[in-house]
Amino acid sequence: MASITQFNPSSPKRDLIIMVVFAVAVLTAPIWLAPVGASYPDLLQRFAIFGIFALGFNILFGLTGYLSFGHAAFLGVGSYAAVWIFKLLTMNVVLAIIFGVLVAAIFAVVVGFICLRRSGIYFAILTLAFAQMFYNLAYSVLTPITNGETALTLALDDPRAIDAMFGVDHGAGLPAPSLFGLELTGFTAFYFCAVVLIIAFWVSLKIFRSPFGLKLLAIKSNQNRMLYTGFNPKPYLLVAFVISGMYAGLAGSLMVITDPLAGAERMQWTASGEVVLMTILGGAGTLIGPLLGAGIIKYFENIFSALHHAQLAESFGFLPNALVEPVVSVVSLFVGEGWHLTLGILFMLVVIFLPGGLMEGIRRLSAYVRAKRAGDGEETVAGGATQPSE
Amino acid sequence: MDTILLQLLNGLDKGGAYALIALGLTLVFGTLGVVNFAHGALFMLGAFVAVSVNALFTISKRVKDESVTFFDAYKEQPYLEIWFGDTGTALIQWSVPIAILVAIPVMLVIGLAMERGLIRFFYKRPHAEQILVTFGLAIVIGEIIKATYGANPIPVHAPPPVAGAAPIGALFGGNEALVYPWWRLIYLAGSLGIIAAVFSFLQFTTYGMVVRAGMADRETVGLLGINIEKRFTIVFGIAAVVAGVAGTMYTPILPPDYNLGMNFLVLSFVVVVVGGMGSLPGAVLAGFLLGVVQSFASIGAVKEIVPGIDQIIIYLIAVGILLARPRGLLGRKGVMET
Numbered sequence: 001m002a003s004i005t006q007f008n009p010s011s012p013k014r015d016l017i018i019m020v021v022f023a024v025a026v027l028t029a030p031i032w033l034a035p036v037g038a039s040y041p042d043l044l045q046r047f048a049i050f051g052i053f054a055l056g057f058n059i060l061f062g063l064t065g066y067l068s069f070g071h072a073a074f075l076g077v078g079s080y081a082a083v084w085i086f087k088l089l090t091m092n093v094v095l096a097i098i099f100g101v102l103v104a105a106i107f108a109v110v111v112g113f114i115c116l117r118r119s120g121i122y123f124a125i126l127t128l129a130f131a132q133m134f135y136n137l138a139y140s141v142l143t144p145i146t147n148g149e150t151a152l153t154l155a156l157d158d159p160r161a162i163d164a165m166f167g168v169d170h171g172a173g174l175p176a177p178s179l180f181g182l183e184l185t186g187f188t189a190f191y192f193c194a195v196v197l198i199i200a201f202w203v204s205l206k207i208f209r210s211p212f213g214l215k216l217l218a219i220k221s222n223q224n225r226m227l228y229t230g231f232n233p234k235p236y237l238l239v240a241f242v243i244s245g246m247y248a249g250l251a252g253s254l255m256v257i258t259d260p261l262a263g264a265e266r267m268q269w270t271a272s273g274e275v276v277l278m279t280i281l282g283g284a285g286t287l288i289g290p291l292l293g294a295g296i297i298k299y300f301e302n303i304f305s306a307l308h309h310a311q312l313a314e315s316f317g318f319l320p321n322a323l324v325e326p327v328v329s330v331v332s333l334f335v336g337e338g339w340h341l342t343l344g345i346l347f348m349l350v351v352i353f354l355p356g357g358l359m360e361g362i363r364r365l366s367a368y369v370r371a372k373r374a375g376d377g378e379e380t381v382a383g384g385a386t387q388p389s390e
Numbered sequence: 391m392d393t394i395l396l397q398l399l400n401g402l403d404k405g406g407a408y409a410l411i412a413l414g415l416t417l418v419f420g421t422l423g424v425v426n427f428a429h430g431a432l433f434m435l436g437a438f439v440a441v442s443v444n445a446l447f448t449i450s451k452r453v454k455d456e457s458v459t460f461f462d463a464y465k466e467q468p469y470l471e472i473w474f475g476d477t478g479t480a481l482i483q484w485s486v487p488i489a490i491l492v493a494i495p496v497m498l499v500i501g502l503a504m505e506r507g508l509i510r511f512f513y514k515r516p517h518a519e520q521i522l523v524t525f526g527l528a529i530v531i532g533e534i535i536k537a538t539y540g541a542n543p544i545p546v547h548a549p550p551p552v553a554g555a556a557p558i559g560a561l562f563g564g565n566e567a568l569v570y571p572w573w574r575l576i577y578l579a580g581s582l583g584i585i586a587a588v589f590s591f592l593q594f595t596t597y598g599m600v601v602r603a604g605m606a607d608r609e610t611v612g613l614l615g616i617n618i619e620k621r622f623t624i625v626f627g628i629a630a631v632v633a634g635v636a637g638t639m640y641t642p643i644l645p646p647d648y649n650l651g652m653n654f655l656v657l658s659f660v661v662v663v664v665g666g667m668g669s670l671p672g673a674v675l676a677g678f679l680l681g682v683v684q685s686f687a688s689i690g691a692v693k694e695i696v697p698g699i700d701q702i703i704i705y706l707i708a709v710g711i712l713l714a715r716p717r718g719l720l721g722r723k724g725v726m727e728t
Contacts, residue, residue: 065518067518067521067522069521114709114713117712117713117716118712118716120517121425121517121521122663122667122712122716124518124521125659125660125663125708126708126709126712128656128659129656129660129705129708129709130705130709132656132705133701133702133705133706136698136701136702137698137701137702139701140698140701141697141698141701142698269652269656270529273525273529276522276525277526280522333537337536337537338533338537340529340533341529341530341533341534341537343529344526344527344528344529344530344532344533345526345530346526347522347523347525347526347529348508348523348526348527348530351519351522351523351526352508352511352523355515355519
């Protein structure tokens with residue numbers, strides 16, 4: 001039975017193949033994404049960053065089933081922390097990343113400790129409440145730290161103590177983030193993000209395969225039974241929450257590395273909703289799914305939100321003249337400014353028809369194809385056998 | 391003293407909105423067992439009923455301005471004024487109260503359509519999926535409103551007799567200079583009236599009794615030959631009307647924009663959690679309580695001691711309550727304990 005070895009979770013050889021394929025795919029992304037017009041650094045960076053964010057969210061939601069509606073808060077916190085490192089200490093990104101992840105982790109420990117006392121909708125609402133609290137604070141009282149609505153940016157007269165100590169000269173303009181002297185801009189920045197993404201994916205894979213990951217899955221399927229077997233689920237949940245918060249902090253600091261600016265709006269509930277959508281769209285609880293979801297959403301956001309009226313009129317030019325104007329005005333509701341409408345509709349459609357996400361769809365499709373090929377006489381167990389990986 | 395009275399009224403006003411939304415949320419949750427993240431969108435839609443009625447009434451035509459004699463001047467004059475004269479003007483000025491009457495059937499239809507069209511397919515699905523699909527719906531409704539009316543808040547005014555300020559200082563025999571907007575007082579009275587109406591409907595009518603019975607034990611009520619599904623659908627409609635009318639009445643206080651729903655929803659959920667999931671009196675009590683607490687926290691003297699407290703006090707209370715009394719203030723045993 002090929003399907004059993006294929007879905008055996010503890011096959012190091014298969015994991016190695018996955019890792020190699022994944023690494024090659026990520027590093028060559030600028031080449032194979034060129035035909036769809038997505039191979040410029042800015043968008044590629046966003047793929048990688050939101051991929052990391054979704055990967056982290058998936059460790060919490062996909063494995064334990066705890067739906068957090070406030071994950072963007074950790075991303076925002078990580079961003080602020082990283083910018084402050086840039087301002088105060090050094091433009092070297094290593095320190096910024098470490099600090100961003102660390103601060104996000106500290107916040108996640110506190111928030112997780114409180115929120116994980118409850119589960120289900122209570123948990124969702126508690127995390128939402130915390131995220132709103134951080135967002136409100138960032139806009140009001142914490143303005144000295146967050147710079148409020150104007151967003152936190154670098155300035156020429158920042159101290160940058162460590163850089164000053166080693167006599168690093170940033171020239172006349174605003175300094176760019178660097179990795180031990182290597183300036184991270186354009187494709188260099190993308191490759192940096194890509195390497196971080198590959199490491200993050202590897203960690204996520206290891207978590208999925210580890211006994212720890214299995215315990216998280218046990219929490220999702222039945223917490224009571226887990227308690228009866230002598231495991232206290234709470235510490236595992238907290239660790240999962242903190243890990244996923246750290247992923248968010250990592251994504252936040254990478255965001256700052258590619259564009260040294262941190263604003264409160266990336267902590268808003270819509271941002272938290274977006275990462276939920278990415279994970280669901282790709283397939284919560286699957287390894288690749290969240291990355292897929294993040295890529296698809298960011299890609300279409302990029303394409304759709306850039307479209308405007310004149311472009312539409314041009315592309316619908318093949319229609320009879322009387323039809324062009326009505327068609328364009330209907331379509332333009334969904335693109336440009338109205339991109340969020342498309343996002344909302346997509347969100348609903350996925351939850352209604354494909355709660356398992358795209359990965360579930362692919363699995364169903366391949367099971368269907370396999371069943372077709374096997375002929376009508378044999379039993380089609382493939383669909384059922386693949387379920388446990390959810 | 392005056393500040394305290396004013397902030398108390400402010401808080402009760404805000405609390406009225408929270409209580410009405412939370413009441414609907416709790417009703418829907420208690421009957422259908424669905425967590426409705428789109429309930430705030432219903433509040434927002436109610437507010438935009440007022441905007442739409444006002445916009446409809448003021449559809450205008452360009453006419454010559456007779457009061458300017460030196461040159462040809464034009465002004466926009468609403469058709470209603472042209473057709474009905476002073477009656478038309480009065481209609482425009484009274485557009486908010488009229489919108490409340492309009493909102494009742496409109497919101498009922500929207501509510502029923504939402505329940506039949508979407509929510510009913512999610513009774514048996516996990517709470518996480520209910521949350522997600524209604525969250526998506528809330529985004530869609532918000533974006534449709536944004537596409538129609540733009541992103542900026544649209545002010546709608548209260549009718550002139552009650553647009554001014556009420557001399558409450560004089561009424562209560564205190565400081566003569568103490569005044570408070572009439573419409574806010576009316577809003578408070580209105581929200582109390584709606585709450586009373588909902589409770590008496592559930593408590594004193596046979597229909598309400600059946601609904602309560604269904605909330606307690608849906609299966610047995612079904613076995614008695616009552617179509618409980620249908621009644622729950624109606625309850626969803628009622629919840630939509632309550633939220634919608636609350637939104638319509640709130641427009642003169644706060645100009646609505648497409649984000650209004652989400653802002654109120656987050657707070658209303660906190661209210662429901664504090665009051666106790668599934669407890670209607672709890673939702674009302676917590677709504678007013680949190681409204682008042684929030685408005686006291688925004689007094690300057692308090693903010694000087696703890697800066698930013700007005701922004702986070704509600705969330706802090708919610709966290710505290712959930713940790714100390716997870717069931718909420720008036721929550722009953724066995725309702726959403728996990």
